[in-house]
Amino acid sequence: MAATPGHQPKEDRKHPVDETLPPVKMFTSGLQHVAAMYAGVVAPPMIVGPACGLSPTETAFLMGASLFTAGIATLLQTLGFWKVGAKLPFVNGVSFAGVTPMIAIGKAESPENALPIIFGAVIVAGVLGFVLAPYFSKLVRFFPPVVTGTVITLIGVSLLPVAFNWSQGGNQQAPDYGSLTNIGMAALTLVIVLVLRRVLRGFLQQIAILLGLVAGTLIAIPVGITNFSALTNADLIGFPTPFHFGAPQFNIAAIVSMCIVMLVCMTESTADMLALGKIVDRPADERTIEGGLRADTLGSAISPLFNGFANSAFAQNIGLVAMTKVRSRYVVATSGAILIVLGLCPIAASVISLVPLPVLGGAGIVLFGSVAASGIQTLASAAMEKGENALIVAAAVGIGLIPIAAPEFYHNFPKDMLVVLDSGISTGCLVAIVLNLAFNHFGGTGAGEAGEGVQGAEGAEPAGAESVAPEVAEGVDSEASGAAPEIPRQPDRGKVDDEGEHASSPAH
Numbered sequence: 001m002a003a004t005p006g007h008q009p010k011e012d013r014k015h016p017v018d019e020t021l022p023p024v025k026m027f028t029s030g031l032q033h034v035a036a037m038y039a040g041v042v043a044p045p046m047i048v049g050p051a052c053g054l055s056p057t058e059t060a061f062l063m064g065a066s067l068f069t070a071g072i073a074t075l076l077q078t079l080g081f082w083k084v085g086a087k088l089p090f091v092n093g094v095s096f097a098g099v100t101p102m103i104a105i106g107k108a109e110s111p112e113n114a115l116p117i118i119f120g121a122v123i124v125a126g127v128l129g130f131v132l133a134p135y136f137s138k139l140v141r142f143f144p145p146v147v148t149g150t151v152i153t154l155i156g157v158s159l160l161p162v163a164f165n166w167s168q169g170g171n172q173q174a175p176d177y178g179s180l181t182n183i184g185m186a187a188l189t190l191v192i193v194l195v196l197r198r199v200l201r202g203f204l205q206q207i208a209i210l211l212g213l214v215a216g217t218l219i220a221i222p223v224g225i226t227n228f229s230a231l232t233n234a235d236l237i238g239f240p241t242p243f244h245f246g247a248p249q250f251n252i253a254a255i256v257s258m259c260i261v262m263l264v265c266m267t268e269s270t271a272d273m274l275a276l277g278k279i280v281d282r283p284a285d286e287r288t289i290e291g292g293l294r295a296d297t298l299g300s301a302i303s304p305l306f307n308g309f310a311n312s313a314f315a316q317n318i319g320l321v322a323m324t325k326v327r328s329r330y331v332v333a334t335s336g337a338i339l340i341v342l343g344l345c346p347i348a349a350s351v352i353s354l355v356p357l358p359v360l361g362g363a364g365i366v367l368f369g370s371v372a373a374s375g376i377q378t379l380a381s382a383a384m385e386k387g388e389n390a391l392i393v394a395a396a397v398g399i400g401l402i403p404i405a406a407p408e409f410y411h412n413f414p415k416d417m418l419v420v421l422d423s424g425i426s427t428g429c430l431v432a433i434v435l436n437l438a439f440n441h442f443g444g445t446g447a448g449e450a451g452e453g454v455q456g457a458e459g460a461e462p463a464g465a466e467s468v469a470p471e472v473a474e475g476v477d478s479e480a481s482g483a484a485p486e487i488p489r490q491p492d493r494g495k496v497d498d499e500g501e502h503a504s505s506p507a508h
Contacts, residue, residue, distance in 0.1 A: 016327040017088060017282050029326050030334030032210035033091055034342070035355060036367060037314045040162075041070050041093040041339075044102075044309060051103040052118075053111030058245075060346070062307060065240035066094045068343025069308030073299030074336030077292060077313075078329040086284065086292030088276050089332040091317040092299055095265050098122075098310045101257040104415060113249060119304035120248035121258035126301025126310065129262040130294055136266050137290035139433075143274055144440075146389045147396075147432040149378035151271040152278075154400040154428040155315045156372025161404055163368050166361030181223060182358040189216035189362030197323075209320060209363050216359035225356045238346045240306040248304060258310065262297065264426050265312035269296050271429055272313040279318065279374060280327040315425075319367035322374050388439040395435060400428020 021029065042063045049059030073092035080087050105121075106114040129136075143151075167186030168178040176182060193212035197205060204211070220226045273292045277284030284292070292313075300310040321327060384390045402409050403424045410421045421427060 015282060017280050017329050019328050020330045021326075021328055026328075026331055026334050027338075028207050028210060029324070029328075029331040030338055032207050032324070033317050033320060033332055033335035034338050035210055035213050035360075036320050036363070037091055037093055037317055038067075038355070040096075040314060041066050044094045044096060044099050048099060048102045048106060048118075048309070052106035052114040054115075061238070061240070061244065064238055064343050064346055065244075065307035066309065066343075067339050068240050069299070069303040069306050070094060070311060071336045071339030071341075071343060072302065072306075073295065073311040074339060075333055076295040076299050078333040078336060080291060080295060083291055084294045084298055086273055086288050086295065087329055088273065088280060088282065088284070088288070088292070089317075089321055089327060089329045090273070090276060090292065091314045091332055091335060092296065092311045093314045094309045095261070095268075095312040098258065098261045098265075101254075101261060101415075102309070105251075105254050105257070109251075112246065115245040115307075116247060116249040117251045117254050118258075118309070119243075119245070119307070120250040121254040122304050122310050123248055123301055124250065124255045125258040125262040126297045126299075126303070128259055129266055129297030130301060132266070133293035133297060134290050136270070136293055137286050139270065141286075142433050142437065142441075143270070144436065145378050145382040146384075146392055146440075147429070147436050148271070148274045148278070149375050149380075149382050150393050150396045150400075150432045151375070151425065151429045152275040152378055153372050153375030154397065154425050155268075155271065155275065156319065156368050156370070156375055157401065158404060158424045159315055159319075159368035159371065160365065163361045163364030166357040166364055168358070168361070170357035170361075176225075181225060185216060185220055185223060185225060185356065185358040186362035186365075188219065189213070189359045190365055192216060193363055193366055207324070209323070209367065212363055213355050213359060216362065217355050220356045220359055225358060226354060227356070228354065237344065239344055240308075242305050242307075244307050261310060262300065264423055265296060265300075265310060266293055267429055268315075268423070268425050269293060269313045271425065272315055272318060275315075275371070275374065275378075276318050276321065278378065279322045315368075315371060318374075319370040322370045323367065388435075392432060392435040392439060396428045396432035399431050400424040402427070 020026065045062040045066045046059060049062045054062065070091075070093040074090070077085050077090045077092050078087065079085060102118050105118050109117055165172075167183055169176055169182045171177060189212055192215050193208055196208035196211055200208060200211075217226060269292060270289055273284040273289050277288065282288075296312055300312075303309060303311055317332070379393060382389055382393070384393065401424060403422050410418060413421060
């Protein structure tokens with residue numbers, strides 16, 4: 001039977017994740033992702049560079065290298081090859097988890113050896129992570145809604161202090177930190193974004209964040225908080241010369257520290273992939289997570305060649321996907337290409353850096369809050385009234401918030417443990433997994449009662465099976481048992497499965 005004119009047969013339609021958009025929409029949507037994550041990419045080298053004794057010029061070189069390698073890692077993640085890449089709209093960049101140990105290495109070693117030792121450790125950690133990816137991905141069966149909802153909520157809540165810091169100016173030592181001007185600009189940008197989301201329609205509504213950043217930056221010029229020095233001092237072309245700071249060196253203590261960081265990054269990336277899979281209505285199954293972790297770790301292993309650090313998923317961009325409803329991975333691949341151009345063209349990178357941190361902070365409140373809201377909606381499917389699921393969430397969220405609410409809480413613990421403990425996402429995730437196993441899998445009085453909060457083995461879907469975006473989530477299947485779920489095969493890429501039958505690209 002012929003298809004109805006104007007309607008593609010279901011088997012011929014692409015999933016929104018695999019759709020391409022018109023060039024202008026592709027570029028502007030990709031640029032919006034870059035604007036949302038730019039500060040997060042350049043912040044680690046800005047911190048690590050001085051700690052390793054680099055001059056401002058060398059630190060700027062390190063920032064460009066981080067942009068370049070983030071672009072490579074993002075392309076590996078979105079486009080992929082062989083068994084590498086989650087093939088989801090996933091942005092990769094320099095992980096903050098490695099900042100503390102890298103600073104420790106910089107202080108312990110001489111300036112000429114610090115970065116080569118860091119780069120050698122990152123290479124080994126990346127290779128180790130690549131080898132472990134197939135085994136680590138099997139942990140997805142232990143991420144039912146009670147775990148994923150908790151972790152997604154913690155991702156959003158953990159990112160909000162970053163937005164609050166940006167809103168105050170970003171530099172706590174600056175005299176205008178927390179000034180009425182900075183906070184006022186953040187509030188104005190927030191209002192602009194909300195108004196644009198309310199009054200605009202179609203594609204313009206999808207890029208409301210980008211329009212809000214542009215508007216906020218233009219308003220900030222007469223206010224006097226826009227810094228043009230980076231633009232005036234930037235070079236037109238600047239390739240990140242391989243091993244610019246010397247050949248990698250391999251120090252056992254540094255390698256152990258960075259391997260721990262890599263495991264932390266893999267844990268956070270797994271949670272991020274589950275969250276994004278729900279939002280784009282393409283559940284992140286074991287194969288997807290394995291490919292995503294391979295992209296993370298391969299990107300990290302390659303990164304030191306071009307003077308970059310370990311890369312992992314950027315949670316703030318998950319909020320952008322949830323808010324804009326633009327699910328195409330090719331949009332994020334475009335942002336990866338833009339990042340590479342920025343890394344090769346310092347003057348272009350400086351244009352993006354014109355966005356004042358207070359302006360970025362105002363938009364960040366919406367972005368990061370969207371992630372937390374997605375986590376809360378996921379928890380709604382976790383049968384909180386059954387068994388000990390509410391207790392699992394309470395303990396995991398409470399412990400995950402410690403680094404945010406009491407940053408010095410673990411100050412007497414060994415420094416090596418702080419790599420994990422200082423990440424509320426990692427600690428909360430581990431607590432949720434352990435308690436879910438204890439209460440819902442390994443017998444006890446809670447196992448049978450909490451069954452509806454755990455996805456069952458027969459006919460169940462992995463965590464991340466339903467979209468958490470309000471517009472996508474239409475129903476919740478809470479039927480489950482206490483056993484660990486089987487991991488179903490993912491639908492053929494490029495085709496819409498039954499659950500995604502009515503999904504369509506928001507840009508078409």
